[in-house]
Amino acid sequence: MILDGKGLAKQNETILKEKVTNLKGKFGRVPNLKVVLVGDSPASMAYVTSKKKACNRVGMDAEVIMLDINTTEHALISLIEKMNVDDAIDGILIQLPLPKHMNETYVLNHVSPNKDVDGLHTINGGKLFTKQDGIVPATPLGVMMMLDHYQVNLEGKHAVVIGRSNLVGMPLSKLLLDKNATVTILHSRTKDMKKYTLDADILLVAIGKPKFVTKDMVKKGAVVVDVGINRVDGVLVGDVDFENVSEVASLITPVPGGVGPMTISALLFNVIKQYEVKYHD
Ligand SMILES: NC(=O)c1ccc[n+]([C@@H]2O[C@H](COP(=O)([O-])OP(=O)(O)OC[C@H]3O[C@@H](n4cnc5c(N)ncnc54)[C@H](OP(=O)(O)O)[C@@H]3O)[C@@H](O)[C@H]2O)c1
Structure with a gap:
């Protein structure tokens, strides 16, 4: 089954519209x-x-x-x-x-x-890693909103994140840890990657390498989240070989239409959060 980021982002727009109308009124x-x-x-x-x-x-x-x-x-x-x-x-x-x-x-x-909506200021990064309320980078936030919507249970599950950037991999790993997943982070120097990916209940990929994750790397029934956006011969493809991996995954994000729209949705929530903070100070 597809994790339909596009559809969920559309639903979120109704909520966001209502929030904006209320804020304007107030x-x-x-x-x-x-x-x-x-x-x-x-x-x-x-x-x-x-x-x-x-x-x-x-x-x-x-x-x-x-x-x-x-x-x-x-x-x-x-x-x-x-x-x-x-x-x-x-x-x-x-x-x-x-x-x-x-x-x-x-x-x-x-x-x-207080105006950073990407969660990339050192203070917001520090807040995330010390469990304080702040602004979380939009892509990992969007991924978490999507997993939450589809009721993917993370507690005690093995979440394997490929990629360790400040923008995606690291904050995503921390958010998964905060939901009590057991998190393994893989990167370009990891040896025998398959050993870890085959054990993943949830596999999240953010590396920027087209179709890097293949079917033989994924456990049957795993949830697969593909953050990658790569342009190959003018066509957008993810970091996961969607066509073949979807045969074994229980839930999987398409590219496009998965994490991308959720990133924008999360960004809009972040803008509203900064607006509200201003009026509550
Ligand atoms: N959907 C969205 O809204 C959205 C948002 C942001 C980014 N993206 C996409 O997500 C992808 C990653 O973005 P990013 O900003 O995190 O990229 P980045 O800063 O370039 O980081 C890439 C990460 O992947 C790791 N990596 C690279 N090649 C690898 C390999 N062969 N095996 C294992 N790990 C490898 C790197 O490891 P090292 O640390 O060892 O170098 C690094 O940690 C890109 O395709 C980007 O376009 C999508």
Whole structure:
């Protein structure tokens, strides 16, 4: 059976729309997201456009600020600092990757943790790893929302995460651990990967290697979550060989239509969370 991220994200839009309407009634304005894109990579352009469109569909304000690829790090940080003190802005998203001449961590740490909607500020990362309420990166949050919706029981289960990035693998592993799964994290230096994947009750893959996970690596009945987005000959494919792995998995995310839409859905919840925090301070 399919873990239908697209369908669930659509359902979430009804909830989000209602939340936005209520917030507008209560505080007189709708949440406002600024998305900053440096450069004009077609993939990043597609991502920022779909984020803006999703905001608008639920009644939020969103603007994409496009900066030239040669923008200096200093100029980007000045813009971020201006947005940090603008009360009309609730969320600031810096689309990654940034150009090579910028230090991503340094830039992201200039976004106010109270306007960080990607959960990538060191303070929000620290909160996640010390069990404090903060902003969780949208992709792992979206994955957890999907597992929760499909009532995938994680307690005592063996969750195997392939990938250990700050954006996906690490926060996802912590969220699974917080749900009392027993978590194994695999990465590019792992030896004999199959030994671990074949034991996974839930296998979550975020590496960026097309169709890396094959049927022989998956236990019968496992839940498989494919975070990967790869473009092969103009076609989007995940990190999992969907066609063959779906023969053994009990639940599996398609690509596209799985984790991607849930990431956007979780982002919108994060924007609302930052808006609400502002009014509760
Ligand atoms: N669906 C969505 O909304 C969404 C959101 C974000 C990302 N993504 C996609 O998810 C994928 C991963 O993104 P990311 O940002 O986490 O990527 P990343 O920062 O490049 O990290 C990739 C991770 O995969 C590991 N890895 C690479 N090759 C491997 C291999 N052969 N075997 C085992 N592990 C391997 C790396 O290990 P090392 O640490 O050892 O180098 C690293 O930890 C990409 O396809 C990206 O486009 C999708």
